[in-house]
Amino acid sequence: MRKFIAILLSLIAPALLAHEGHEGMTKSKAPELGASAAIDGKGRLWLVDAADGHVRLRHSDDFGRTLSAPVMVNATAEPIYAEGENRPKIAFGKQGELYVSWSQPRAKPWTGFVRFARSTDGGAHFSAPLTVHHDRAEITHRFDAMAVDGQGRIAMAWIDKRNLEAANAKGKPYLGAAIYTSVSSDAGISFAPEQKLADQSCECCRIAMARTPQGEIGAFFRAIYGDNIRDHAYAVLHADGRPNEAQRATFSEWHLAGCPHHGPGLAIASDGVRHAVWYEAKDKPTLWYGQLDPGHAPKHALAIAGPGASHADIAVNDRQVWVVWNQVGAHGYELMVRSSQDGGEHFDEARQIANTSGAVASPQLLLWQGRAFVAWNTAAGFRLIPTEAL
Amino acid sequence: MKRILFLLVLTLPVLAQAASPTALRAEDIATLLKPPSHGVRVLAIWALDCAYCESNLQALAKLQQAHPQQLELVTIATDSIDQREVIAKRLHAAGMDAWPARAYADATPERINYLIDPNWGGETPRTLIIRADGSHLGMSGELTPSKLKSIL
Numbered sequence: 001m002r003k004f005i006a007i008l009l010s011l012i013a014p015a016l017l018a019h020e021g022h023e024g025m026t027k028s029k030a031p032e033l034g035a036s037a038a039i040d041g042k043g044r045l046w047l048v049d050a051a052d053g054h055v056r057l058r059h060s061d062d063f064g065r066t067l068s069a070p071v072m073v074n075a076t077a078e079p080i081y082a083e084g085e086n087r088p089k090i091a092f093g094k095q096g097e098l099y100v101s102w103s104q105p106r107a108k109p110w111t112g113f114v115r116f117a118r119s120t121d122g123g124a125h126f127s128a129p130l131t132v133h134h135d136r137a138e139i140t141h142r143f144d145a146m147a148v149d150g151q152g153r154i155a156m157a158w159i160d161k162r163n164l165e166a167a168n169a170k171g172k173p174y175l176g177a178a179i180y181t182s183v184s185s186d187a188g189i190s191f192a193p194e195q196k197l198a199d200q201s202c203e204c205c206r207i208a209m210a211r212t213p214q215g216e217i218g219a220f221f222r223a224i225y226g227d228n229i230r231d232h233a234y235a236v237l238h239a240d241g242r243p244n245e246a247q248r249a250t251f252s253e254w255h256l257a258g259c260p261h262h263g264p265g266l267a268i269a270s271d272g273v274r275h276a277v278w279y280e281a282k283d284k285p286t287l288w289y290g291q292l293d294p295g296h297a298p299k300h301a302l303a304i305a306g307p308g309a310s311h312a313d314i315a316v317n318d319r320q321v322w323v324v325w326n327q328v329g330a331h332g333y334e335l336m337v338r339s340s341q342d343g344g345e346h347f348d349e350a351r352q353i354a355n356t357s358g359a360v361a362s363p364q365l366l367l368w369q370g371r372a373f374v375a376w377n378t379a380a381g382f383r384l385i386p387t388e389a390l
Numbered sequence: 391m392k393r394i395l396f397l398l399v400l401t402l403p404v405l406a407q408a409a410s411p412t413a414l415r416a417e418d419i420a421t422l423l424k425p426p427s428h429g430v431r432v433l434a435i436w437a438l439d440c441a442y443c444e445s446n447l448q449a450l451a452k453l454q455q456a457h458p459q460q461l462e463l464v465t466i467a468t469d470s471i472d473q474r475e476v477i478a479k480r481l482h483a484a485g486m487d488a489w490p491a492r493a494y495a496d497a498t499p500e501r502i503n504y505l506i507d508p509n510w511g512g513e514t515p516r517t518l519i520i521r522a523d524g525s526h527l528g529m530s531g532e533l534t535p536s537k538l539k540s541i542l
Contacts, residue, residue, distance in 0.1 A: 084439070109480075110441060203441060228531070257532035259440045260513045281530065285511035307508050310500065328500040359497045379497060 033361035034087030035382065037375035039368045041092075046123070047375070047382060048088040048100055053077025055088045055102050057123050063373070064384030073117050073126045079105040081112060085206040085263055086143055087361065094152035098123050099188055101132070101156060103142035110203075112142030114158045118188035132156050132182055132191045139165055140177060143263075145207035150215020154184040155237050156191065157207050157219055163199060176224040177203045181237055181244070197235055198246040200224045206263030212236060213272050220249065220266040220276055220292065228257045232264055232278055234294045247294035252280040265323075266292075267316040267365075275321055275344055277304065277312040287312050289323055291344060300344050305336065315365035315372050319343045322372045322387055324353075324363045332357035335376055337387050354385050409487040410478045413471045413495035419505045422464065422492075425524045429460035430541060433506070435516040437468045438476060442532045444484040446515040451486060453538055460542055467493040468503070468514065517541075 035049035045060040047067065054077055056070035073088075081103040082088060088102040098119040103112045114132040119125060133141050140161035147155050160180040167174035179201045182194040202222035209219050216236050223233040225248060235246035264278035274292035279285070287305040290298025304312065304323050312325035321340040326333050335354040338347045358379035365387075366373045372387040414422075422433060434450045436443035447465055454463040465486060467477045471493040481491055496502050503512045507528050510516055519527040519541055529537055 109438065204439065256513060256530055258442045258513050258515050258530055259437065260511070261437075261439075262511065262513070279511065281511045281513065284509050307511070308504055310511060326500070328498070328504045330501070330505060332498060332501060357498075359499075 032082040033359060033377045033379065034082035034084070035361055035375070035377040036087055036089045037364060037366060037384070038090050038092065039366050039373075043368060045366075045384060046090055046098070048073070048090045049377060050080040050082035050088055050102070053080060055080060055100055055117075057090070057098070057100065059123065060384075064375075064382060067382065071123055071126070073100045074115070074129045075126075078115075078129075081105055081142060085204060085261055085362075089144060089146045091146050091148050091154070093118075093148060093154075093187055095120075095187070096122065097187055099146060099148070099154055100126070101144045101146045103144050103158070105142075106138050108138060110140050110161075111138050112140060114141050114144040114156060116156070116188060116191070120187075127188070130191070133158070133160070133180065133194045135160075135162055135194065137162060137165070140203070141180070143204070143206055145209050145219070147209035147211060147217045149211060149217050149237075149239055151239060152187065153239065154188055154191075155181060155209065155217040156183075157181045157197065157209065157221075157237075159201060159203060159207070160194075160196075161203070163196070174200070175228060176200045179207065179219070179221055179246070181219075183237075195244075197237075197244050198223060198233060201233075202230055202260065202263075204259040204261050208264050208266035208276075210266045210268040212268050213270055215239070218266060218268055218274060220264050220274075222260065222263060222278075223248070228255055230254050230256045230260055230280070232276075234274065234292050249276075249292045249294045249298065250278055250280075250288075250290070251297045252278075252282055252288070254280040254282040256281075262310065265312050265314040267314045267321070269316045269343070270318065273316075273343065275314050275316050277314045277323055279310065279312070285309065287325055289314070289344065289347065302347060304338055304347070305350060309336070311362035313363055313365045315367055316344075317367055317370050317372070320370075320372075321347075322365055323347070324365055324374050324387070326360055326363060327352075333360045335360075335363055335374060335385065337374070339372075339387065351389060353387060354383065356380060409481045409489065409491045411465075411467060411471060411474050411481075411491040411493035414466060414492040414502065415495050416502060416505055418492075419502070423506070423520060423526070425520055425522050426462055428522050429457075429462065430522070431462040431464065431520045432541060433464055433466055433518040433520070435466045435468060435506070435514060435518065437514040438473065438480060440514040443515045444480070446517070446532045447481075447484055447486050449533060449538055450517065451489060453541065454489070457542055463489050465489055465491045466506075467491070468499055468512070469493055470499075471495040
């Protein structure tokens with residue numbers, strides 16, 4: 001009889017072990033289209049995305065019509081988040097450096113490390129990737145955002161669950177996650193120990209960053225207020241050691257005990273006006289435009305689009321403002337744009353500038369000599385689309 | 391001893407039968423949205439990357455067990471059916487093996503979201519309630535006890 005039980009146990013044990021999580025390592029066969037693009041001062045377009053465990057860098061000298069052969073940013077393959085609100089990022093340093101960041105899934109669900117590599121030879125070679133945060137707990141550090149300030153310092157921000165984990169361990173309530181930031185003052189050779197910017201942020205929404213006229217970095221992110229009110233906060237990441245303070249900047253009052261998977265967009269004009277886009281679904285899904293006035297409701301708030309509209313981006317050049325988004329319907333996606341010629345006081349009607357029946361990533365606005373283009377990574381290939389009406 | 395053996399034998403099929411999700415394609419949605427002949431059908435939409443979803447599934451499962459005749463429960467993962475093993479593991483770990491499970495099978499998941507409910511922006515968990523009279527009610531986020539009560 002004991003032998004029978006031993007055999008039965010041996011049958012059960014592998015089944016039990018199979019339920020130990022390694023979800024993060026499982027590769028999805030679905031296309032992962034998360035990508036970022038940037039245009040440098042010479043008009044060269046740079047594109048990063050992920051394939052087979054590598055962040056790939058490609059460039060184009062004909063505004064996206066043809067792309068170069070890829071350079072592998074990380075020589076050794078590793079898991080990479082490259083879908084939804086997570087995508088590899090690219091930014092330029094003051095001396096022509098190329099900076100690339102991404103989030104790396106770890107073994108357990110919802111965990112990740114923020115990774116960074118740099119090239120000082122125009123993208124021909126990259127440094128070995130480093131992990132930006134000093135904390136190495138196997139928890140959430142992901143949804144990385146990156147920007148370079150006026151002094152050339154690299155600001156990184158991400159969603160981090162260390163405070164949630166600490167609260168859980170003590171049996172104390174803690175909604176959401178936290179936003180942590182770190183700065184590199186040596187062109188990406190190293191990053192300073194991270195600092196907490198805000199408690200109780202949303203767990204799954206990208207962080208928007210833009211440079212202020214003073215050369216500091218403004219960060220705009222979805223936070224949690226009260227009982228799961230998913231509004232947004234704005235903070236300036238000061239360069240002079242002053243404490244960073246996040247202030248509530250939207251007042252939509254959307255209550256959600258869940259994951260919106262829908263972060264905001266930010267563009268700061270040379271006059272300091274903080275043009276922003278964000279999503280909420282208190283009554284129905286709505287994409288909003290507004291000018292942030294931290295501590296107060298945004299000015300010139302306008303419902304830019306309704307149901308089916310998602311993942312907006314925003315850009316500003318002097319008095320011109322552009323908002324783009326994905327509009328999904330029964331037959332696929334339309335890439336939509338609305339623009340303003342008077343600094344965001346009025347916007348023209350929505351126009352479709354591209355469409356596809358296949359999968360798409362979030363659109364990204366890029367400026368070049370006063371013109372706005374949209375980087376749109378689709379299952380049919382990468383496209384750079386002008387915003388002008390034909 | 392015999393009792394232990396009996397219990398172990400009973401346990402075996404449960405372990406072997408983690409609910410493997412079946413594909414949900416665009417053309418399958420009309421059937422899911424069709425009003426049930428009586429009571430309510432609840433579509434419990436969740437995602438692997440959603441820390442609120444498993445407890446919501448469990449709350450709906452408990453409600454279904456309390457009202458087996460009036461409530462039909464279907465779980466739908468917005469993740470690709472290509473991740474069926476991971477989805478099945480997660481459902482099993484949450485004790486959700488007993489309910490029919492679906493997962494998206496479409497290159498454009500946001501289109502499936504739109505076809506299921508055009509007034510849903512993809513946030514999870516999402517609960518869609520379809521009543522015999524043809525009415526639909528969508529609720530986003532983990533359901534509060536009062537919202538759970540309102541289903542029946």
